[in-house]
Amino acid sequence: MALWFTEAHTPDVRLCIRAERQIFSAESRYQRIEIFQSPQFGRFLTLDGLVMLTERDGFIYHEMMTHPAFAVGPDIRHVLVVGGGDGWAVHELIRYNGVERIDVVELDEMVVHAARGHLMHAASAFDDSRVRLFIQDGVAFVRRCRGEYDFIVVDSTGPVGPGEGLFTREFLGCCFSALKEDGILLSQMGSPYYEKSMDFVARTFSRAKKCFPIVRAYQAHVPTYPSGYWLFGFLSKKYDPVRDLQAGRWQSIGIKTRYYNTPLHLGAFALPSYINARLGIAPDMPREEGFAPTQAKRSEKFTTPRDEEATPAQEVPDEVFSPCEKQNDGISQKRNEQGESTAPPEQNRGEDFVPPSDEQEEDFAPTQDEQGEDHVPPL
Amino acid sequence: MTDQNQTPIATALELLRHARIVPFDVPGHKRGRGNRELTEFLGKRCLSVDLNSMKPLDNLTHPVSVIRDAEALAAAAFGAQHAFFMVGGTTSAVQAMILSTCRRGDKLILPRNVHSSVIGALILCGAEPVYVKTRADSRLGIALGMAVEDLKDAITRHPEAKAVLVNNPTYYGICSDLREIVRIAHRHGLRVLVDEAHGTHFYFGEGLPVSAMAAGADMAAVSMHKSGGSLTQSSLLLTGPDVNPRHVRQVINLTQTTSGSYLLLASLDIARKNLALNGRAVFRRVKELAEYARREIEQIGGYAVFSKDLVNGTTVYDFDETKLSVNTLGIGLAGIEVYDILRDDYEIQVEFGDIGNILAYISIGDTMKNVERLVSALSEIRRLHQRPKAGLLETEYIPPEVVLSPQEAFYAEKAAVPIEKAGGTVSAETVMSYPPGIPILCPGERVTRPIIETILYAREKGCLLTGTEDLTVSYLNVVKGGL
Numbered sequence: 028m029a030l031w032f033t034e035a036h037t038p039d040v041r042l043c044i045r046a047e048r049q050i051f052s053a054e055s056r057y058q059r060i061e062i063f064q065s066p067q068f069g070r071f072l073t074l075d076g077l078v079m080l081t082e083r084d085g086f087i088y089h090e091m092m093t094h095p096a097f098a099v100g101p102d103i104r105h106v107l108v109v110g111g112g113d114g115w116a117v118h119e120l121i122r123y124n125g126v127e128r129i130d131v132v133e134l135d136e137m138v139v140h141a142a143r144g145h146l147m148h149a150a151s152a153f154d155d156s157r158v159r160l161f162i163q164d165g166v167a168f169v170r171r172c173r174g175e176y177d178f179i180v181v182d183s184t185g186p187v188g189p190g191e192g193l194f195t196r197e198f199l200g201c202c203f204s205a206l207k208e209d210g211i212l213l214s215q216m217g218s219p220y221y222e223k224s225m226d227f228v229a230r231t232f233s234r235a236k237k238c239f240p241i242v243r244a245y246q247a248h249v250p251t252y253p254s255g256y257w258l259f260g261f262l263s264k265k266y267d268p269v270r271d272l273q274a275g276r277w278q279s280i281g282i283k284t285r286y287y288n289t290p291l292h293l294g295a296f297a298l299p300s301y302i303n304a305r306l307g308i309a310p311d312m313p314r315e316e317g318f319a320p321t322q323a324k325r326s327e328k329f330t331t332p333r334d335e336e337a338t339p340a341q342e343v344p345d346e347v348f349s350p351c352e353k354q355n356d357g358i359s360q361k362r363n364e365q366g367e368s369t370a371p372p373e374q375n376r377g378e379d380f381v382p383p384s385d386e387q388e389e390d391f392a393p394t395q396d397e398q399g400e401d402h403v404p405p406l
Numbered sequence: 407m408t409d410q411n412q413t414p415i416a417t418a419l420e421l422l423r424h425a426r427i428v429p430f431d432v433p434g435h436k437r438g439r440g441n442r443e444l445t446e447f448l449g450k451r452c453l454s455v456d457l458n459s460m461k462p463l464d465n466l467t468h469p470v471s472v473i474r475d476a477e478a479l480a481a482a483a484f485g486a487q488h489a490f491f492m493v494g495g496t497t498s499a500v501q502a503m504i505l506s507t508c509r510r511g512d513k514l515i516l517p518r519n520v521h522s523s524v525i526g527a528l529i530l531c532g533a534e535p536v537y538v539k540t541r542a543d544s545r546l547g548i549a550l551g552m553a554v555e556d557l558k559d560a561i562t563r564h565p566e567a568k569a570v571l572v573n574n575p576t577y578y579g580i581c582s583d584l585r586e587i588v589r590i591a592h593r594h595g596l597r598v599l600v601d602e603a604h605g606t607h608f609y610f611g612e613g614l615p616v617s618a619m620a621a622g623a624d625m626a627a628v629s630m631h632k633s634g635g636s637l638t639q640s641s642l643l644l645t646g647p648d649v650n651p652r653h654v655r656q657v658i659n660l661t662q663t664t665s666g667s668y669l670l671l672a673s674l675d676i677a678r679k680n681l682a683l684n685g686r687a688v689f690r691r692v693k694e695l696a697e698y699a700r701r702e703i704e705q706i707g708g709y710a711v712f713s714k715d716l717v718n719g720t721t722v723y724d725f726d727e728t729k730l731s732v733n734t735l736g737i738g739l740a741g742i743e744v745y746d747i748l749r750d751d752y753e754i755q756v757e758f759g760d761i762g763n764i765l766a767y768i769s770i771g772d773t774m775k776n777v778e779r780l781v782s783a784l785s786e787i788r789r790l791h792q793r794p795k796a797g798l799l800e801t802e803y804i805p806p807e808v809v810l811s812p813q814e815a816f817y818a819e820k821a822a823v824p825i826e827k828a829g830g831t832v833s834a835e836t837v838m839s840y841p842p843g844i845p846i847l848c849p850g851e852r853v854t855r856p857i858i859e860t861i862l863y864a865r866e867k868g869c870l871l872t873g874t875e876d877l878t879v880s881y882l883n884v885v886k887g888g889l
Contacts, residue, residue: 166778167702170785192775197752197782204789237751 032063032071034078036253037221042078044068044251050145055137057189062145068251070146072113074138074184078251082147085115088215090287091247091259091295093119096178096211098277098292099266103177104128107205109165109193111182112138114149120180121155122282130176132161132168134189166192172205179206181214186227194231199238199262209265216244219302220254228258232306235262243268244306245295247286258302269296408482410682414475415675418462419455419668432458432665457668466491466666467659476675483682484609484628485619486644488651490658491674493666496603497523498658499627499643501530503599504571506649506657507625508533510813513567515560518806518845519549520573521601522838522873525812525848532813535848536564537806541721546710546733547762550721551582554590561594569597572623575605575615577758577765578712579729580722584621592622597649600626606634607728610685611693615724624649633692633728635770636677640670688770692728695777696768699730702781708737708788712763730766732784734759738793742867744784747791752783760839761864804860807852810885815850819886822876825861828853831884836873839864845873853884 030046044065051062058075065071069082080088093116097103104127108116112133120129131153133139139160142149153160161168169179179202183190192198193214202212216231218224228244235242239262249257261268274289298308429436438445438453445453459465464473473491480489492499500523508514510532516524518540528535539556540549552572561567570591575581584600591598600618602608606628608617618626626644630636643658645651681688700711710733716722734744745759757767766780809832810818820834830853837847846860847853861879865871871879 164774164778166775166782170702170778170782171705189775192779192782195752195779195782197779197786200786200789201782 032065032073034073034076037223040221040253042251042253044071044078051141053137053141055135057135058184060135060137060141062141071251072142072146075188077185079184080113080115080146081251084250086284087247087286088249088252088257089115089119090284091245092116092180092182092213092215094277094282094284094287095245095259095261095268095292095295096180096213097123097280097282098273098289099263099268099271100177100209100211101273101276103211105176105207106130106178106180107132107169107172107176108180108182109169110134110184110190111180112136113142113146114139114152115146116180116182117152117155117158118148121152121157123280127157129155129158130161131158132163132165134162134164136162164192166195166198166201169198169201169205172201174204174207176206177210179210179212181212183215186217186231194227194234196234196237199235202262203238203264206264210263211266212239212260212262214260214262216258216260218252218254218256219246219258219305220256224253225302225305229305232260235260239263241265241267243296244298244302244308246298246302247295261296269293408479410479410483410679412475412479413672413675413679414472414479415463415668416672418464418472419457419672422457422462423451423454431460452669455668455672458665463668466493466662466671467655467664473671476671476678479682480642480674480678481644483678484642484644485617486626487647487649488645488654490643490645490651490654491666491671492641492643492658492662493639493670494641494662495631495639496601496627496629496641497521497526498662499641500524500601500603501527501661502643502654502658503625503627504528504533504569505531505660506654507569507597507599509568512569513564515557515564515567515570515596517549517552517571517573519576520571520845521603522836522845524571524601525836525845528812529816529849530813532811533568534811535808536560536567537808538570540805543716546712547735547760548578548580549576551576551580551723552587553720554583554586555720557587557590561590561596565594567596569599569624571599571601573601574618575602575608575726575729577604578731578763579604579726580716581615581724581726583720583723584616584618584623588622597625598623602626603629604632604729605726606630606632606681607685607689607692608726610681611689611728612686613693614689614728615726619644619646622646625654630674630677632767633689633769634677634681637670637673639667640674640677642674689728692768692770692772695772695774696728696730698774699766699768699777699781703730703732703784706781706785706788708792709734709784710736728768730768731763732766733763735762735795737788737791738795739787739791740867742869743791744787746868747787748780748783752779752786754780754783756780760869761867804846804854804856806848807854808848808850809852810850812849815885820883821886822881822883824880825858825882828882828884829855829858831882831888834883834885835875837861837871837879837882838873839869839871847882853882 032044032046034042036042046063046065048064050064053060061073063071071081072079104125106120106126106129108131111131112135117129117131120126143153181193183193186194217228219228241263243261245259245261247257248255272292277289433456435441438450464471466473477489477491504527508531512533513536514533515536515538517538538552538560542549572582572587574584588598600623602618608614624646628642628644630642631638631640645654700713703709703711712731714725717725734741740761741759741763745756745764748754748756757765815834818834833847833851833853834849836845838845847857865879875883
């Protein structure tokens with residue numbers, strides 16, 4: 028018997044992973060949690076049918092969600108992980124001796140339970156004496172913190188569903204308050220390839236820019252995530268991830284990584300033109316001279332996110348579209364001609380490859396509807 | 407017909423959906439086929455039951471079968487003698503209460519903070535308003551409930567009055583001593599009409615203030631579409647044992663459409679079933695969410711959240727804990743400003759913002775996740791926008807001087823004058839700040855300096871001002887010649 032796990036990345040694209048057996052399956056208050064054993068990716072964890080991590084490629088995502096901050100921020104001691112109940116981000120963090128305290132705020136206790144029982148890294152991570160685990164809503168937790176953390180990791184499921192609150196302006200603003208004066212926040216932002224998902228990335232990016240003086244996107248390839256290509260956000264009060272990279276200092280700590288290294292750090296912030304265009308990032312910025320000092324100056328006088336001056340100058344080139352945007356339009360056009368579906372096709376399209384919103388207590392997610400409306404292709 | 411599992415109207419529609427009857431009647435879209443764009447927009451299921459009165463579906467103006475049965479079920483669920491399904495909003499239910507109780511020249515005792523639909527009814531029937539002294543909380547800038555002493559005083563001054571109208575609860579969740587008001591009014595031969603637009607849940611929740619029917623009121627207008635979960639514009643009119651339902655039906659039919667929407671009627675039917683079967687659990691959850699939000703918002707500091715602490719035994723006899731009203735003056739912002747920032751910066755829409763407060767409507771459809779977002783956004787607004795308190799008007803309640811009846815003033819010879827220069831005149835129209843739709847000025851009332859200032863201030867702060875003929879609210883129609 029062949030057991031194939033299938034995740035629809037879009038209505039027209041699927042990822043299938045052959046599984047040898049199911050290790051764990053349970054329905055929590057918030058989501059369906061499953062762990063499978065597979066020949067290619069080892070064990071992998073899914074929430075509501077979406078792959079969260081696999082034992083084989085998980086190092087890419089989790090290294091990129093943690094180490095870049097340590098290579099830039101000089102003295103990270105207090106860390107907050109929002110989400111991350113699988114324990115892998117914590118596993119990366121506990122490798123730094125300088126880290127004194129790691130607070131993990133996970134909404135769903137059952138994720139921690141499943142990970143501790145069946146995934147590598149999780150047990151050792153949560154047993155570390157520096158780690159405190161809080162089972163509660165991350166939004167509520169962060170609201171109560173003031174200037175406490177050097178570094179916040181937002182390791183969430185996605186912008187629709189249980190993790191929805193972690194992509195909002197109010198949450199990012201509360202994180203700003205929860206960080207110390209030179210604090211750094213790293214957050215996953217989603218896939219920049221498929222148009223619908225890029226839309227979420229762009230929204231999150233623009234919200235972040237209203238909350239932090241320095242907001243930069245960076246990239247990594249994650250084979251099991253939709254499109255295999257992922258974006259992260261580097262949000263910071265003081266340090267620029269490129270200008271302030273302290274490569275030598277980080278190397279001297281002697282952390283052995285499989286994906287991350289400091290030359291890659293610099294490269295990760297160099298984004299393809301179509302992404303720059305969508306995020307309103309001016310391409311080919313002369314970082315050494317003009318841009319960085321100006322930004323530093325701006326960040327000093329940065330007081331409130333409503334201050335217009337605070338956002339770095341943007342130059343959005345005219346007439347630049349991402350290739351996938353066109354491609355998707357073509358697809359929905361075709362669907363309409365065939366008259367396959369009476370429901371608007373773009374809504375179907377959206378529902379499948381962003382994490383679903385079927386949190387148990389809620390039957391429909393307004394955000395999802397909004398997204399659908401925002402994204403009506405020209406017919 | 408007492409089984410609350412039944413939904414006579416919805417069931418009849420469901421049967422017709424499958425009956426494949428050839429429609430040579432209205433509506434002309436014929437189950438949606440005639441308007442494809444609308445059908446795609448609303449869905450085929452929806453359009454297929456947008457039907458007109460016919461034998462299997464009864465007739466709203468003269469119910470003898472499924473509508474009668476559905477109304478009987480609603481009456482049983484709400485503990486009323488009779489329930490009328492209304493499709494013109496609670497406005498039509500409020501007006502039917504007054505029009506079936508008062509005639510031209512009759513006096514109606516009422517508080518100032520009534521909904522504009524009440525003033526509309528007075529213009530229609532020619533009854534005269536007798537305002538009960540309406541006390542305000544100067545700190546929160548809101549009108550409070552009806553104190554029993556003030557009602558007694560109004561009855562002593564106008565013993566010939568026909569009825570008393572009570573807002574219970576107010577938009578903000580303030581309740582009056584309804585049982586005592588009913589006792590006193592009935593002793594003096596007055597009918598008690600309750601605008602219960604914001605109190606549907608009182609009939610089903612636990613530990614909530616007393617409902618109008620339970621308190622013995624004669625009529626109540628209940629907005630099922632607010633806390634009850636039916637479609638917008640659907641509403642209920644409830645009557646007690648001493649009211650003649652046939653007369654009420656005639657009055658309703660004076661102004662209500664003869665093509666009542668079956669979408670609205672079915673939504674009333676289904677919402678009633680849900681409330682009757684699950685209401686207790688639903689409103690326990692709503693109350694928990696509101697209580698959690700109340701505690702969390704208090705912790706932010708700066709905001710004052712309405713709670714049971716307001717209860718004083720008279721003007722605040724009870725408080726509806728499902729309501730989440732937040733006074734924002736403590737952070738130096740008008741309610742309407744916070745309302746705008748919430749929507750523009752945080753993608754959160756609250757029910758309304760007035761000069762001093764916002765109201766976040768917590769209901770049957772809310773989740774903890776969204777409550778957390780609201781609380782966090784309020785916390786952020788305080789951090790980023792807080793400013794000194796100076797320069798804010800703290801109250802918008804001004805006792806009116808009634809010179810003419812609303813009907814006389816509304817139909818008088820009029821002149822349009824700039825609002826700034828209207829001091830001393832008698833208004834011929836209504837000025838409301840919307841929401842919450844409570845008049846600042848009614849037809850027949852003296853325009854005074856404080857009233858002008860309130861209007862200008864509300865306009866400057868971005869409240870939606872309505873009621874005037876001039877849509878920019880620069881000019882006011884006043885009674886010509888002065889009085």
